[in-house]
Amino acid sequence: MCQADSLDLWWEGILQIKDLAKYSFKDVLALRYVPFTNTWEEVADGSPVDLLVRLTPQAPTLPTLVDVTLGDALQIHLESHGDLPKEVVAFLTLYLPYALQMRWAQTENKALAITHFAQTLDGRIAATSGDSKWIGNHENLKHAHRMRALCDAILVGKHTLLRDNPRLNVRMVTGDSPIPVIIGSLGEEAADFHAIRKETLVVCKTQGPLSICKYLEVSIQDEAISTHAILEALFQKGIYSVYVEGGSFTTSTFLQQGSITQAQVHISPMILGSGISGFSFPGISQMEDAIRFKTGRFVPIEDHVMYLGQF
Known part of the structure; x- marks a missing residue:
């Protein structure tokens, strides 16, 4: 996993999460950063995880750098974020909820x-x-x-x-x-x-x-x-x-x-x-x-x- 000091990297991850979450019926999205292609990919159960997005609070926990739980509309809870810089934490807190808005829309x-x-x-x-x-x-x-x-x-x-x-x-x-x-x-x-x-x-x-x-x-x-x-x-x-x-x-x-x-x-x-x-x-x-x-x-x-x- 990279040092995650680039907001552009995390921005690309947020866009990919939006695409994955829009068509996923899963309770959790488990993602891994791929340095060679500078992309994020969904991983199978049991594989190393860099970013975990729990779309329901009941979703299982996994050892990961970033653990996110979707709360009410446009709110997330960063359960853990490793040693991420403060600006990255603020960036994820601000933009990641909008990548998950399809869950709100499907409810309403x-x-x-x-x-x-x-x-x-x-x-x-x-x-x-x-x-x-x-x-x-x-x-x-x-x-x-x-x-x-x-x-x-x-x-x-x-x-x-x-x-x-x-x-x-x-x-x-x-x-x-x-x-x-x-x-x-x-x-x-x-x-x-x-x-x-x-x-x-x-x-x-x-x-x-x-x-x-x-x-x-x-x-x-x-x-x-x-x-x-x-x-x-x-x-x-x-x-x-x-x-x-x-x-x-x-x-x-x-x-x-x-x-x-x-x-x-x-x-x-x-x-x-x-x-x-x-x-x-x-x-x-x-x-x-x-x-x-x-x-x-x-x-x-x-x-x-x-x-x-x-x-």
């Missing part, structure tokens, strides 16, 4: 929804002009691309697509790009946008004229598309997780309808004083009506910080 019969955005200290995600490059720092961008690689789909509203023309793919790290999901009807003029490709899903009431991509027809709830119906429909297509990247109206709709499991809020040490808010809710007059997290923790992102809040 819907895709897991995670939202992420960067905001200023006064809660702005863009200036009045719409400019947002860059509120988050470089490591936050890299984090976003890691999350894209770990999630099966990435979702934005049609206004974000038309305004920003985002690529919605993975570029800064290794990993497969998620399936783009766009909420709202699109015309043929959107055919040349970066995120419109043959695997793209367009969510709307009825199928539209854009022929290059696929359509996902869902129900209407109080004159708005039901976000619960979206997550259930995605699950039926074998999509177990979706990364909600905006804009503020789309993110707020998912939050108001109680469809977000985790919010990743990157907080930058700057103040705009005006601009676009990260949330778009009707006026709340009483504090008891505020949307609250069940649990949460702060994670340092270079000289910034990110709040991981669970609903």
